[in-house]
Amino acid sequence: MAARRVAVITGGSSGIGEATARRLAADGCAVAILDVNRAGGEAVAKSLSGRFYKCDVADAKAVDAAAGQIETDLGSADILVTSAGLIPNSEAIMDMDMAAHDRMWQVNYNGTIHACRAFGRQMIARKRGAIVTLGSINSRLPLPLPAYNPGKAAIERLTQLLAVELGRHGIRVNSVGPTYVMTPPLRAKVESGQRDLGKIMGVHALNRLPEPADIADAIAYLCSDQAKAITGVLLPVDAGWLAAVSYRTYAGGVPWTE
Ligand SMILES: NC(=O)c1ccc[n+]([C@@H]2O[C@H](COP(=O)([O-])OP(=O)(O)OC[C@H]3O[C@@H](n4cnc5c(N)ncnc54)[C@H](O)[C@@H]3O)[C@@H](O)[C@H]2O)c1
Structure with missing residues (x-):
């Protein structure tokens, strides 16, 4: 019998990370969650017989x-x-x-590098592995989130660099690029009026937003042998946001009505 794959998920206490932990556990992986949220992480880890490790990803030593x-x-x-x-x-x-800008880079960008270095070394030693970073629609187009948006673009580029550097060791490195996903931070922003759900829904090609499990499905695919020839890509999981955002704002109007 093949050995159980070990899957490490940073940010696995909530949202997309939690959904990914659940999906990879259902696929038979032994799951380790790294997060600053102990209560959430321990509850998720317990429910899937995984393990929780309290860790601030901005701290390389931790x-x-x-x-x-x-x-x-x-x-x-x-x-x-x-x-x-x-x-x-x-x-x-x-x-x-x-x-706040610097902290966001330390968590979102440096945290990604710290994890890729720490676990990438383990993968190099065994000449195999799959890494998926969290990009965003922000990786591709400017949005008015100046501490976050350039960081997501940088994560896409970092993913490409790592894919080339680690490819010769049999390690694949890809990214997913979600659009708005209704996880706790987005729900809080919609409820407090900082995100307009009507505007969000008016842009996408599909009349729905991805759910955390939809992002987890894409991540599980990129980690699977079915994606063995795929590395260095960002896979948008965006309900058509990237395709629709310029189309819908065309000055000549859209040639059809809803
Ligand atoms: N929800 C969206 O709309 C959306 C869209 C595109 C990309 N993303 C990306 O997906 C990822 C997950 O977002 P989410 O929506 O699931 O948010 P979330 O808040 O539900 O989950 C993020 C997790 O990261 C943990 N975390 C925060 N700072 C940390 C630190 N310093 N060290 C360790 N853990 C830390 C939080 O405790 C939380 O459990 C993020 O990278 C986000 O940028 C989210």
């Missing part, structure tokens, strides 16, 4: 220590999904709080 502990507890990582992240409100560059 990520290295968690990686060592996971190797001892479960074995070295076969899969890494970097879903830990902060989601901001819209703001102007001239007005933004630089401490």
Whole structure:
């Protein structure tokens, strides 16, 4: 019998990371969750017979220590999904709080690098592995989130660099690019009026938003042998947002009505 794959999910206490942990556990993986949210992470880990490790991904030493502990507890990582992240409100560059800006880069971008380095080394030693980073529609187009949007573009480029650097070791590195997904941070922003659900729904090609499980399905595919020839790509999971956003704003009008 093949050994159980070990899947490490940063940000697995909530949202897309939680859905991914559930999906990969259902696929037979031994799941390790790294998150700052202990209560949520322990509950998710318990429900899927996985393990929780409290860890701030912005702290490289803490990520290295968690990686060592996971190797001892479960074995070295076969899969890494970097879903830990902060989601901001819209703001102007001239007005933004630089401490919050820097923290967002430390968590979203540096946190991705820290995890890819710590678990990538385990994968290099075994000459196999699959990594999926969390990009976004923000990876592709400007949106008024100046601490977040360029970071997501940088994560797409980082994913390409890692794909080339690690490819010779048999490791694939890809990204998923979700549109708006109704996880706790987006729900809170819709409820407080910081995101307009009507505007969101008016843009997508499909009349629905992806659910966390839809993003998890794409991640599971990219981690599977079915994607063995795919590396260095960002797979949008966006209900057609990228296709529709320029089309719907065409100055000549859209040649059909809903
Ligand atoms: N929800 C969306 O609309 C959406 C769209 C595109 C991309 N994304 C990306 O998906 C990822 C997950 O977002 P989500 O919507 O599931 O949010 P979420 O808040 O539900 O989950 C994020 C998790 O990351 C954890 N986290 C935050 N800072 C951390 C840190 N320093 N160290 C370790 N863990 C930390 C949180 O505790 C939380 O459990 C993020 O990278 C986000 O940018 C989300």
